[in-house]
Amino acid sequence: MRIILLGPPGAGKGTVAKKLQKELDIPVISTGVILRKAITKKTELGEKVESIMSEGELVPDFLIMEIIKERIKEKDCEKGYIFDGFPRNIKQANSLERLNKELFMKIDFVFYFEISDAKIIQRLSSRRVCKKCGCNYNLIFNPPKKDNLCDLCGATLYQRDDDKEDIVKNRIKVYNQQTLPLKIFYKEKKLLKVVDASVSENEFFLNIKKIISN
Numbered sequence: 001m002r003i004i005l006l007g008p009p010g011a012g013k014g015t016v017a018k019k020l021q022k023e024l025d026i027p028v029i030s031t032g033v034i035l036r037k038a039i040t041k042k043t044e045l046g047e048k049v050e051s052i053m054s055e056g057e058l059v060p061d062f063l064i065m066e067i068i069k070e071r072i073k074e075k076d077c078e079k080g081y082i083f084d085g086f087p088r089n090i091k092q093a094n095s096l097e098r099l100n101k102e103l104f105m106k107i108d109f110v111f112y113f114e115i116s117d118a119k120i121i122q123r124l125s126s127r128r129v130c131k132k133c134g135c136n137y138n139l140i141f142n143p144p145k146k147d148n149l150c151d152l153c154g155a156t157l158y159q160r161d162d163d164k165e166d167i168v169k170n171r172i173k174v175y176n177q178q179t180l181p182l183k184i185f186y187k188e189k190k191l192l193k194v195v196d197a198s199v200s201e202n203e204f205f206l207n208i209k210k211i212i213s214n
């Protein structure tokens with residue numbers, strides 16, 4: 001099964017992607033996670049994208065497509081994959097269409113996460129991420145057991161640079177200009193499933209599971 005999680009920053013794509021990965025036993029391909037790892041490791045890619053990401057702008061399409069082309073050819077993607085944060089604009093979506101044709105693959109579901117800007121800002125200003133294992137927490141909705149420490153590996157939690165309020169506002173603007181048109185793109189392809197992302201994590205996951213099993 002091949003799934004696209006489409007929605008604004010902070011809508012809960014990464015959170016639900018991890019749950020779906022366990023449920024369906026297919027990998028999550030998060031372009032954001034791949035890019036942040038490249039920055040941490042100070043690779044050539046990381047150096048190219050660091051300042052772009054810290055401003056909340058989109059990374060150039062050719063860099064993203066290079067990542068995707070390599071990744072979906074890996075063995076663990078044979079049974080399917082979950083895209084989190086890709087595609088991000090019409091150009092990327094068209095490139096994915098071409099790539100899928102070449103590889104005889106097709107997308108089964110595109111989940112569109114509907115949520116208000118106020119909730120996005122609340123969730124992102126309270127998100128914390130583990131420095132070591134990347135696990136996500138939320139000071140309001142899913143706090144760590146010990147203050148500022150990861151439950152899983154004990155490392156310190158930090159706030160992503162692009163989770164500061166003014167950058168979040170720019171990410172929402174970029175999303176509305178560049179990513180939102182994908183809602184119509186996938187609706188026309190009859191792949192779009194609109195889901196209310198403002199409900200609790202568990203309810204949200206159950207709703208998505210129901211759609212998949214139907």
Ligand code: AP5
Pocket residue numbers: 007008009010011012013014015016031032033035052053056057058059060064084085086087088092123124126127128136137138139141142162171197198199200201202204
């Ligand atoms: P990326 O990492 O993809 O960020 P994003 O899409 O902006 O999404 P987030 O990771 O911020 O949010 P999310 O929807 O995953 O929410 P989460 O589950 O964490 O991209 C970052 C940057 O990389 C981009 O700005 C761009 O520069 C670059 N980039 C990446 N992909 C690119 C591409 N394809 N093309 C070009 N550039 C690209 O949840 C958020 C918080 O809310 C968490 O604290 C969580 O615990 C909490 N939460 C989640 N669900 C719920 C719930 N139901 N109820 C209450 N709290 C919840």
